[in-house]
Amino acid sequence: MSYAYLFKYIIIGDTGVGKSCLLLQFTDKRFQPVHDLTIGVEFGARMITIDGKQIKLQIWDTAGQESFRSITRSYYRGAAGALLVYDITRRDTFNHLTTWLEDARQHSNSNMVIMLIGNKSDLEARREVKKEEGEAFAREHGLIFMETSAKTAANVEEAFINTAKEIYQKIQDGVFDINNEANGIKIGPQHSPASQSLNVGGSGGNQGGNCC
Amino acid sequence: MDYFRKVLGAPQDVQTNSGADTVERLCERVSSSTLLDDRRDAVRALKALSKKFRLEVGTQAMDILLNVLEHDRTDAEIIGYALDTFYHIMSNEPTDEDDVSNVSGHDLGGQFTEIFIKHAENVSLLLSFLEEYDFHVRWPTVKLLTVLLTNRQKELQEIILVVPMGVSRLMDLLSDSREIIRNDALLLLNQLTKGHANIQKIVAFENAFERIIDIIRDEGATDGGIVVEDCLLLLQNLLRNNASNQNFFKEGSYIQKLKPFFQIHDEPHSKQIGWSAQKVTNMHLLLQLVRTLVSPNNPQNQTVACQKVMNQCGLLQDLCSILMASGVPADVLTETINTVSEVIRGSQMNQEYFASVLAPSTPPRPAIVVLLMSMVNEKQPFVLRCAVLYCFQSFLYKNEVGQSQIIQTLLPTAADANSITAGQLLCGGLFSADPLSNWFASVALLHAIVENPTQKEQLLRVQLATSLGSPPVSLLQQCCNMLSQGGKLQTRIGLLMILCGWLSDCPIAVSHFLNNTANVPYLISQVSSSEGDEHEAIVQGLCAFLLGICMLYNDDTSEAFSKTALKQIMQNRIGLESFTDKLSQVAQNESYTRAAKKPHLYHKHPSEIVFDYEFTRLFKSLENEVLKAVSGSGSNMNGRKSGPSTEQYKNLLKEQEDQVLLLRQRIEELQSHAISADKSIVELQRQVQQLKDQNALLKAQKGSLSPASSISSDEVDSLKREVESLRLQLHNSHIFSNTVSDENKENDPDGASVLNVTIARLQSELAHKDEEVLSLRSELDRVNEVLKQKTSEQTAASSSVSNAEVELKLQQTEEKLKLITDERNHLQERLTKSNEENLKLANTIRKLEDEKVDAVNEKENLKEEMDTLKKEQDDLLVLLADQDVKIDKYKTKLKELGQEVEDDDDDDDELGEDNEEDLDAD
Ligand SMILES: Nc1nc2c(ncn2[C@@H]2O[C@H](COP(=O)(O)OP(=O)(O)OP(=O)(O)O)[C@@H](O)[C@H]2O)c(=O)[nH]1
Numbered sequence A: 001m002s003y004a005y006l007f008k009y010i011i012i013g014d015t016g017v018g019k020s021c022l023l024l025q026f027t028d029k030r031f032q033p034v035h036d037l038t039i040g041v042e043f044g045a046r047m048i049t050i051d052g053k054q055i056k057l058q059i060w061d062t063a064g065q066e067s068f069r070s071i072t073r074s075y076y077r078g079a080a081g082a083l084l085v086y087d088i089t090r091r092d093t094f095n096h097l098t099t100w101l102e103d104a105r106q107h108s109n110s111n112m113v114i115m116l117i118g119n120k121s122d123l124e125a126r127r128e129v130k131k132e133e134g135e136a137f138a139r140e141h142g143l144i145f146m147e148t149s150a151k152t153a154a155n156v157e158e159a160f161i162n163t164a165k166e167i168y169q170k171i172q173d174g175v176f177d178i179n180n181e182a183n184g185i186k187i188g189p190q191h192s193p194a195s196q197s198l199n200v201g202g203s204g205g206n207q208g209g210n211c212c
Numbered sequence B: 001m002d003y004f005r006k007v008l009g010a011p012q013d014v015q016t017n018s019g020a021d022t023v024e025r026l027c028e029r030v031s032s033s034t035l036l037d038d039r040r041d042a043v044r045a046l047k048a049l050s051k052k053f054r055l056e057v058g059t060q061a062m063d064i065l066l067n068v069l070e071h072d073r074t075d076a077e078i079i080g081y082a083l084d085t086f087y088h089i090m091s092n093e094p095t096d097e098d099d100v101s102n103v104s105g106h107d108l109g110g111q112f113t114e115i116f117i118k119h120a121e122n123v124s125l126l127l128s129f130l131e132e133y134d135f136h137v138r139w140p141t142v143k144l145l146t147v148l149l150t151n152r153q154k155e156l157q158e159i160i161l162v163v164p165m166g167v168s169r170l171m172d173l174l175s176d177s178r179e180i181i182r183n184d185a186l187l188l189l190n191q192l193t194k195g196h197a198n199i200q201k202i203v204a205f206e207n208a209f210e211r212i213i214d215i216i217r218d219e220g221a222t223d224g225g226i227v228v229e230d231c232l233l234l235l236q237n238l239l240r241n242n243a244s245n246q247n248f249f250k251e252g253s254y255i256q257k258l259k260p261f262f263q264i265h266d267e268p269h270s271k272q273i274g275w276s277a278q279k280v281t282n283m284h285l286l287l288q289l290v291r292t293l294v295s296p297n298n299p300q301n302q303t304v305a306c307q308k309v310m311n312q313c314g315l316l317q318d319l320c321s322i323l324m325a326s327g328v329p330a331d332v333l334t335e336t337i338n339t340v341s342e343v344i345r346g347s348q349m350n351q352e353y354f355a356s357v358l359a360p361s362t363p364p365r366p367a368i369v370v371l372l373m374s375m376v377n378e379k380q381p382f383v384l385r386c387a388v389l390y391c392f393q394s395f396l397y398k399n400e401v402g403q404s405q406i407i408q409t410l411l412p413t414a415a416d417a418n419s420i421t422a423g424q425l426l427c428g429g430l431f432s433a434d435p436l437s438n439w440f441a442s443v444a445l446l447h448a449i450v451e452n453p454t455q456k457e458q459l460l461r462v463q464l465a466t467s468l469g470s471p472p473v474s475l476l477q478q479c480c481n482m483l484s485q486g487g488k489l490q491t492r493i494g495l496l497m498i499l500c501g502w503l504s505d506c507p508i509a510v511s512h513f514l515n516n517t518a519n520v521p522y523l524i525s526q527v528s529s530s531e532g533d534e535h536e537a538i539v540q541g542l543c544a545f546l547l548g549i550c551m552l553y554n555d556d557t558s559e560a561f562s563k564t565a566l567k568q569i570m571q572n573r574i575g576l577e578s579f580t581d582k583l584s585q586v587a588q589n590e591s592y593t594r595a596a597k598k599p600h601l602y603h604k605h606p607s608e609i610v611f612d613y614e615f616t617r618l619f620k621s622l623e624n625e626v627l628k629a630v631s632g633s634g635s636n637m638n639g640r641k642s643g644p645s646t647e648q649y650k651n652l653l654k655e656q657e658d659q660v661l662l663l664r665q666r667i668e669e670l671q672s673h674a675i676s677a678d679k680s681i682v683e684l685q686r687q688v689q690q691l692k693d694q695n696a697l698l699k700a701q702k703g704s705l706s707p708a709s710s711i712s713s714d715e716v717d718s719l720k721r722e723v724e725s726l727r728l729q730l731h732n733s734h735i736f737s738n739t740v741s742d743e744n745k746e747n748d749p750d751g752a753s754v755l756n757v758t759i760a761r762l763q764s765e766l767a768h769k770d771e772e773v774l775s776l777r778s779e780l781d782r783v784n785e786v787l788k789q790k791t792s793e794q795t796a797a798s799s800s801v802s803n804a805e806v807e808l809k810l811q812q813t814e815e816k817l818k819l820i821t822d823e824r825n826h827l828q829e830r831l832t833k834s835n836e837e838n839l840k841l842a843n844t845i846r847k848l849e850d851e852k853v854d855a856v857n858e859k860e861n862l863k864e865e866m867d868t869l870k871k872e873q874d875d876l877l878v879l880l881a882d883q884d885v886k887i888d889k890y891k892t893k894l895k896e897l898g899q900e901v902e903d904d905d906d907d908d909d910e911l912g913e914d915n916e917e918d919l920d921a922d
């Protein structure tokens, strides 16, 4: 139940690219073959472990449809991580990435970690966007990149966990102000900020003994 | 008053001055003056006038003040005054300064709000003021936004949602260190989130739960004041009917954070003082919050997850302590019982815990027993008794162990003479003189055996000692005896429900029931009785249901009332149609629908108590089977025979099928009728909307015509009200017509009666055929006989050739017979099925046609009303035109008299020269 950190994520991207499916696969280990259009925003949560630390992920899956844009924008600020998803079988969803990125950069806090995801990697035969293109786009804009399949679950865990690792690293590096909840990060109930900084400072202390 | 005097010099004069006049002059000054100080003074004066001369300020100053907001934002003071002025003209709250004439203008604030929000940028502008930390700006902005939201909620919600970071900025107000702003922000957020799931989610995303719970804690939890109440209302707003937020609330461990608020301090001191009204309110809201999270109407996995957390974090334990604490006000106690009910309902772990709770009495008794004592105690408040029953039901819901524990306390072996048991209390309630106790106890007992055949059988073992000397009587028989003695409605309905529940799915109980030969005749007499107020109809329907159950779960051990015998009796004494009729009245009853809605007993008055939720489920699941069992034709069960006239049957069936097809077509016709009716309703709605729009326009025009036309203002308002009610009616009839078209899927009555006749004919022909089959059989027997003879003859004569021939023939005949038998059975099955279907169809059609007539009538009415409305509107237009002419006339007259007349519409003919001069002199 208790956790060391809590991270808030959002999932964004065009409608139908598989955002809700990615979340469902991650939280429930299920796949939903029919497109159940998201209305507004849906919430999901799961606990993961990084470095032996329990981290709670709270994830807001947003609607990709244009008409919900004003609603979903409200979620940028206050998220520590974002999964920006496109569909490798639909080039237009890739072409829209720039718009998405601009929107995100404009409304989010500057430290938000963005993971670019090319989803539906199981549909190799219908691929329209090469993996290299995704990689190039990510490199150009300073994002992490991965191809996933919400259907086969390939890379789904990794996508969520690697994002968390990146955020965790930023905390270790002191980039994030962990006391400001507006950043989408919260310290767990048992982990006061004081003991946390001690942990970051020197690993040889009594904290290290507790590990594993 | 101070600014007032400074600006205008002579207050007495101003007081008597026409407000409009002064306002106009001030507006002029705000818009024309180049000096900020000057403008600020004028706006301050406007603010001072804005309560008393709301209409004048609202109609004349709005645009000018908006201009100030846009262009003078660097000066916090003038912005503050402008915002306050807006607040005054929008607010419908009566103030002591209110003029009588202003009070009469209803929803002036709403109309000004509409004008204000017509340009969404105005709202964005207000939201941008929230960035300003200055108290003089931020506070009036919060108040103004709140009143705008109060006046035009839906519209404002949509606008704020679209403004970038709109909701987030409002959320940030909760962190304002100035308490007054934070508290008013709570009110604002309450208005903002009401009934809008998307805004609720954004607010939750912005850490609302955390912040609100912190405020509650800081304010002293339930001991806190109205701020705590506002916080709890806001939490409720965010969670009710919002599964996503509920999930977030649970996942964010906020249930655990609620827990400390439930620890009430049972100090001797506080007992004497009692609970303050505020504390009672706070506690109620807190309990309702818990119920929102574990409501039986939520998705089940959600409720289960929350129930688990509530047990693990000790919240359930705290709730149970409140149950057993002293000094808790009765209504809080009732709500706590309801809450405990929903926290344990269907959760095995929580039910187990609840069973283990002991009341601090001497000797300690289980909480369940103590609660049941109040349930069967006439002196306890009615709502409390309902809550206890609900709690007991929730304890037994999907809880076989609990069910068996309760039944155990009724059985002779377990009887412990010294302690009071649940069983004793239930028996006491069952046979008490208080009909409500009878009902409560019956239903409680029903829940102890529902869906549990083992306990149904166990309960049969219960024997009751009646009076000294006479032999004990079984509980089942005692229930029947009591039922037949008549008694109050609730007593009888309670008993019938427990009997139905007991006998359903339990042939042994049915057999026990039938063994007393008085029972069936009693039921028959009830069902065939024709006296009927609504309540007797329920009893008759339930008796019919019980009879049906006796047939359905009949194992033929009772000779007098075997399945076939019962069916015979019922068909002869009651008749299929009458039986169906009586049975269908149960589900048609309003109290049935009400009870079927949710398990919680939300009755306000004892007379509302009729059906139990669980019973309605039982009824729903068995109603059709009962009908089938009773209506299935008798020959179905006796042997299988066949006849030669299969062809005839086929033809008949074909005929029948054609008829069904015809009926289907008619349904389609009716459906398309309904659709076109729908369309015309929509059209009417559109027209009404148009009229409404025109009205609004006229009203706005009228508003700017100012006080002279107060008569037509009233007319416009009444017109508006009429339009509103018309819209409501339209809406209702729309809903209604939807229902009609839904139900159109069935059939029509004439065709059905034709079908019925056909079916009758079919049946007689079937009987005929049965006879033929019989004769065929005997012929076959004869042939067999002959064959046997021949065989023996042939054996004697050793002529094997002819023997083989005969045998072949016989085999052929037998095969043919088998074929025909199969076919006949098949046909008969189909016949039975279509028979049933037709009965159902006929019913639906009758209902449908009635409803259609209603719908048509309603449409007529609506049309008429529309016409009057149109006429009225025309009159109004004429009136306005008249007025315009009049104004023109006056103007020319004034001009003739040498008076300068402005072309402005706002100018009023009642304004005399004196006023003008007064101002000039100023
Ligand atoms: N083959 C395949 N299909 C997928 C995959 N992910 C999603 N889909 C399908 O794509 C469709 C859309 O998926 P959703 O997750 O509902 O899309 P979304 O991005 O949430 O869409 P919006 O809610 O409208 O924004 C569904 O029919 C999914 O079954 C995947 O990895 N492989």
Ligand SMILES: [Mg+2]
Binding pocket: A019, A020, A021, A036, A037, A038, A061, A062, A063, A064
């Ligand atoms: Mg979706």
